[in-house]
Each structure stands twice: as C-alpha cells, then as structure tokens.
Amino acid sequence: MNRWKLCLTIAAGILLGVHSKEFLNADERPNIVIILVDDMGFSDVGCYGSEISTPNLDRLAENGLRFTQFYNTGRCCPTRAALLTGLYSHQAGIGHMNQDKGDKRPGYRGHLLKRCVTIGEVLRPAGYLTAVTGKWHVGASDHSWWPLQRGFDRFYGVPQGGGFYFAPTKGRDLVAGNDIQFSFGDKMPEGFYTTDAFAEQGNEFVKEAVKQEKPFFWYLAFNAPHWPLQADQKDIEKYKGKYLEGWEATRKARHQKQIELGLIDEAWDLTPQDPEGVKWSQLDQSSQEKQDLGMACYAAVMERMDHAVGKVVASLEEQGVLDNTLILFLSDNGGCAEGGDLVKNSGTPEAAWGSADSFIRYGKAWSNVSNTPFRKHKHWNHEGGIASPLIAHWPKGIPQHREGTFCRQPAHVIDLMATCADLGQAKYPKNFYGNEIVPLAGKSLKPLLSGREQRIHEVIFWEHEGNRAVRKGDWKLVANGPKGKWELYDMQNDRTEMHNLAGEKPAKVKELISDWEEWAKESYVLPWIWKPGYMKARAEHVSQ
Structure with a gap:
C-alpha cells in the first residue's frame, strides 16, 4: 500500500511538471505576521534600549534576530504604502499622505494605485488566507481602495487611519469587512481598546486559516503609540514618577544600555538634546510632574501594545503554528515631535490624563528620547526619522546559532513584499487585471533571515x-x-x-x-x- 501511494505521488509530480516542487513543499511555506506600530522610536522597546517593560517583544528578540539598520520612510502613509507593495511610496501613489494632488503629480495621488499590487494580491493566489487588522491609511474615501478590494480576505480596522483607542473620533470608523461597525458618537462595548481588539480579531482570522489548513498572512497595524496617548489608569500609574529625572537622564540611560547590548557602536557620538529646546532643569516641579505624567502615558500605551503581542504569540502557539510563522515587528517612522517641545494635553481640561477625553502628545523632548541615539524625528530623513527596530522571529527558519543576535545589514520596508513573495512561493506579476505593474523595488530578506551577513541593497x-x-x-x-x-x-x-x-x-x-x-x-x-x-x-x- 505504501509503495502504491509513493507511485501515485511520483506520477502526480510528473504530471505537475515545473510546479511539482511548489506542490510538494506547499505545507512547508511559513505563515507570516507583520506587526507595524505607529510613531515609535528606535529605542522604545526594551531590547533596543528602553526602560519600558516589553517582555513579549524582548522574548521574540531573544529567540530571533534584531536588525540594527532597518529603515522606514519617515511617515505613516508612505511607509504603509511601501510595506504593502514593495515599491517606494511615490511609485505606489502615496509620496506624501492621503491628499490627492492631481493627475499631473502621479506620485502624490493619496491612495494605492492600480500600477501596484499588495501583498494580499500576491499571496492570496498562492493559497494564503490574507488578513488586515488595524490602521489601513492608504486610501479610504473610495471603498475600492479598502483591504477587501485590494487582495485581502478579512479586514477589521480603521480605513481612515488611527486617532483613537477607546472610541472613534470624528472622521474615523471602525470597520469589519466593508461594513462600518462603530462611528463617532456610538456607544462602544465595555472594555473596548483598539490595541486589544486588533490583536484579538486577528487571532480569530488565524484560527480560521488553521481550520482550513491554509497558510496565512496577517498584517497587524496597531495605532499605538500614536497620539492621543490613551491607556488604562492602572497602566499609567505604574510609570508615574519614573521620568522625574528628565529627558536628558533618560536618554543617557538608554544610550548606555544600547552600548551594553551591542546594538550600537560606542564610538558614535550621542546626539545632543535639541539646543533650542527646554532643559529639564529649567522647569519648576509642577511642570516636571506634568512632563513625567505625559511620558508615563506613552509608556503605558507601549506596554499595553506589548501585552497584545504576547496574546498573538500565545494564540499562535496554541494553534500549533508558532514554529513555522515568521513574525516581523517594526515601526512606521521615528518618534513624533509634533505639538511642540513639551507634553501637551488639548483634551477636556478636567479629564484624567490618558483617559478617552484627554488628548496628549508627548512632544519633541520625549521624542528625542525615543529616537536615541539619533538626530531628528518623524518627517525627516535623518536617522531619527527613518531608523526602525526590526525584530524577526521564526523558529523553523532562523538558524539556532543566530537566535538572539543582530543582523547589521541595511534593509528597508520595501523589502517585506519581496520577502513574502519569496517565502510564500508566490509570483509577483508583471500585469494584474490588465494593468502594467511597476517592478519590485525591494529585495527578499530571506538570505539575512537564513543567517547570512550579505549586503542586499x-x-x-x-x-x-x-x-x-x-x-x-x-x-x-x-x-x-x-x-x-x-x-x-x-x-x-x-x-x-x-x-x-x-x-x-x-x-x-x-x-x-x-x-x-x-x-x-x-x-x-x-x-x-x-x-x-x-x-x-x-x-x-x-x-x-
């Protein structure tokens, strides 16, 4: 009987011809989970130098690879466009943000154009269940630009972007599939929090794929830790008082930890605090306490996000798919200096800081801490704006001797599409539904994930x-x-x-x-x- 089955298998392989290798190895292709966070700096995760508690991300790093020279585009919409398409954002149509600057400016149409394809449009024909949860922000005003119309089987999130944690703000809708679930002013379920909801709903999509015995691609786009910084009061309380030494001292501590980790070169000069900014010593005690509280809100949002990552990992393990799932964690740009030098709360004055009625930005001084040891912030193309952590975890694919080590080769967010197509044995098309597709700009990270230190760009x-x-x-x-x-x-x-x-x-x-x-x-x-x-x-x- 076994010999007969073997003969049938060989015969099937002959009939399949050039496709036989892909057919026989289909079950070995990895699942892929890309976790993108919003407005997080290079040093904000514990394993990249932070004092913020991120045990789940740190654990992924301990058992995976940390990239030291991974880059984004310096802004949210362009990074998302580049990630999803494998093209530079202008090639995909989103060189700036969502505003359409007219057909005479083809790099600035404000949504993903038909001259590009998404990871969903490449992996779904290869047999993957494809899902998006969280912040889309690459075209929202026309439903044909939404995820289900761009190659994804499942969507739960916010087409217009982020901007809230506890309840939608004006101009933001929480959508399931193509249907609006909640809009501004709607009563939300008790305990709702976007970070948790995006992770939990994605876990359900994974269970669906596992039940169908299909590989899956899940793009989990948290809006954390983008302003407004909102979190549970108990999480904020854990960090109150931890930042009373000020931004200069916190930044120096992070820098020293980065050196001790082997993340950066001790010979590189630590960039100075903004010379035109306010020094911590210039603030009175009341002002220092407000700045401490604002950074405590940021840290609480970060820790809650890490907790959600832990739930994702635990669910993958429960489903028995963690070992052959490539998890990639990164940020869309550097820390955000928008709002001025200092922490500002422009929400309801009497509302508790970090609550749904508050609206907190942590300002340039704390953003400078987030981007340790680099210059500048979100928007700019100096390292502070474009340098991102990248944690890669894949027990079956990353050699054991490389676990817990660094990859020091330069790579870019455009490389994620090429990596997905490569590992998923999927074809990146020259034409798609009658449209000529721009050739890939990115390169596959597979050699780097396999443990080789080679320049890919x-x-x-x-x-x-x-x-x-x-x-x-x-x-x-x-x-x-x-x-x-x-x-x-x-x-x-x-x-x-x-x-x-x-x-x-x-x-x-x-x-x-x-x-x-x-x-x-x-x-x-x-x-x-x-x-x-x-x-x-x-x-x-x-x-x-």
Whole structure:
C-alpha cells in the first residue's frame, strides 16, 4: 500500500511538471505576521534600549534576530504604502499622505494605485488566507481602495487611519469587512481598546486559516503609540514618577544600555538634546510632574501594545503554528515631535490624563528620547526619522546559532513584499487585471533571515516633504527640506550623523546627488514641491 501511494505521488509530480516542487513543499511555506506600530522610536522597546517593560517583544528578540539598520520612510502613509507593495511610496501613489494632488503629480495621488499590487494580491493566489487588522491609511474615501478590494480576505480596522483607542473620533470608523461597525458618537462595548481588539480579531482570522489548513498572512497595524496617548489608569500609574529625572537622564540611560547590548557602536557620538529646546532643569516641579505624567502615558500605551503581542504569540502557539510563522515587528517612522517641545494635553481640561477625553502628545523632548541615539524625528530623513527596530522571529527558519543576535545589514520596508513573495512561493506579476505593474523595488530578506551577513541593497532612497536622502554602502547623503543643503555622513563610523563630510568629499556628494536625482525622476518624486529646473540647482547647492 505504501509503495502504491509513493507511485501515485511520483506520477502526480510528473504530471505537475515545473510546479511539482511548489506542490510538494506547499505545507512547508511559513505563515507570516507583520506587526507595524505607529510613531515609535528606535529605542522604545526594551531590547533596543528602553526602560519600558516589553517582555513579549524582548522574548521574540531573544529567540530571533534584531536588525540594527532597518529603515522606514519617515511617515505613516508612505511607509504603509511601501510595506504593502514593495515599491517606494511615490511609485505606489502615496509620496506624501492621503491628499490627492492631481493627475499631473502621479506620485502624490493619496491612495494605492492600480500600477501596484499588495501583498494580499500576491499571496492570496498562492493559497494564503490574507488578513488586515488595524490602521489601513492608504486610501479610504473610495471603498475600492479598502483591504477587501485590494487582495485581502478579512479586514477589521480603521480605513481612515488611527486617532483613537477607546472610541472613534470624528472622521474615523471602525470597520469589519466593508461594513462600518462603530462611528463617532456610538456607544462602544465595555472594555473596548483598539490595541486589544486588533490583536484579538486577528487571532480569530488565524484560527480560521488553521481550520482550513491554509497558510496565512496577517498584517497587524496597531495605532499605538500614536497620539492621543490613551491607556488604562492602572497602566499609567505604574510609570508615574519614573521620568522625574528628565529627558536628558533618560536618554543617557538608554544610550548606555544600547552600548551594553551591542546594538550600537560606542564610538558614535550621542546626539545632543535639541539646543533650542527646554532643559529639564529649567522647569519648576509642577511642570516636571506634568512632563513625567505625559511620558508615563506613552509608556503605558507601549506596554499595553506589548501585552497584545504576547496574546498573538500565545494564540499562535496554541494553534500549533508558532514554529513555522515568521513574525516581523517594526515601526512606521521615528518618534513624533509634533505639538511642540513639551507634553501637551488639548483634551477636556478636567479629564484624567490618558483617559478617552484627554488628548496628549508627548512632544519633541520625549521624542528625542525615543529616537536615541539619533538626530531628528518623524518627517525627516535623518536617522531619527527613518531608523526602525526590526525584530524577526521564526523558529523553523532562523538558524539556532543566530537566535538572539543582530543582523547589521541595511534593509528597508520595501523589502517585506519581496520577502513574502519569496517565502510564500508566490509570483509577483508583471500585469494584474490588465494593468502594467511597476517592478519590485525591494529585495527578499530571506538570505539575512537564513543567517547570512550579505549586503542586499546597493543603494536605498528617501524623500518626504522635500526632506531627502540616499544611502549607498556606508555613505549617506541627506538634506532637510527642498532648499536644504546636502550633508554627507559615514554610516560605519558616524551613524548618529554628527560629522558632515560634504565639504571634504565633493566627488562623493556629486555621485550620490546624481543617484538620487535619477531615482527621483524615475520614481514619480517629481514634481509636487520641486520646481522646474530645481534639481539642477540642487546639484550645485552643496555645503563647501
């Protein structure tokens, strides 16, 4: 009988021809869970230097890989577009945010265009159950832009973006599939909290896939820890008083921990606190207590998110699929400096801080802590805006000797689509429903996940709101705003971007400007804020 079954298997393989390998190995393809958080800095997770309690993420890192040079785009919508499509965000149609800047600006239409495909549209034909929970934010005003119309079998989340934890705010709807469940003013179920709901509903989608014996792809897009910072009072109380030493001391402690972990090079200078910002010692006691409370709210939102990650991992383990599930955890941009230097609460004055009626932003000073040891924040293309943690956990795929170690090769959020297609044995199409598809910009992370230290990118590019950068090998060219001068940094010896070498190496500057301009022209970065003839002027506008 066994011999007869073997003969049938061999015969089936012959009949399937070139598809036989994919058919026989289909059950070995990994499940994939991508967890994206919102407005979290490079140092905000315990295993990247933080004092915030994140035991579940730390455990994933201990049994997986931590990337030290992983990049996002510096802003929420562009990062989500790049993640979902494997293209630079302008190529996908979201070079800025959700506003449509017209057909003369094809890189800035504000939603995913038909010239791109999503991970869902690539993996679903390969047999995956595909699901999204959480913040979509890559096109909402037309239902044809929603997840179920872009390759996903299941959706539970907010098409318009984040902006709330306990109940929807104006302009935000909680949607299941294509149907609105809750809108602004609706009474929410007792105990509802977005972070928990996005994780719990996704767990149900996973159970559905396991029951159907299908591999699954789940994109879990938390809105945490984006403002308004809202959390349970008991979680906030745990952190009250922990930040009374101030942002300078907290930042130095994180920096020292990063060195001890082996995450960063001790030789890199720690960037200074914003020289124009307020020093902690300049605040009176009452003001210090408010700043401490604001950061306590941020830490509480972070810890609640980590707890939800723990629930996801526990559910995967209960379903018996954890070992062959690739979990990738990252942030959409660096810490957010929006709102001014200090913590601000623009909600109901008498409401408890962190409650549903409060509206807290933690400000530039604490964002500077989140982005330790780097310069700048969300929006910018200096490392503080674009450097992200990336934790990869995959017991079956990451070699045991690499568990708990670092991958130090540069990689980018555009690489996640290529990785999913590679591991899922799925075809990235040249045409999709009659539309010509832009070729992949990203590279598969499979070699890095397999334990090899090899460079997968020759060059990586950025642009957002005129902030722009290019990284080629260990050289990075970066500028602030469309009129800013180019700065040149040696990432091997000065990743904190403290020593501008543009004046010393004009030939390298011109080479990288040429690379960036060529990419900008080909990738729909132009025109928008870029004026006619402006790029030529930029080539001459170099620090001497």
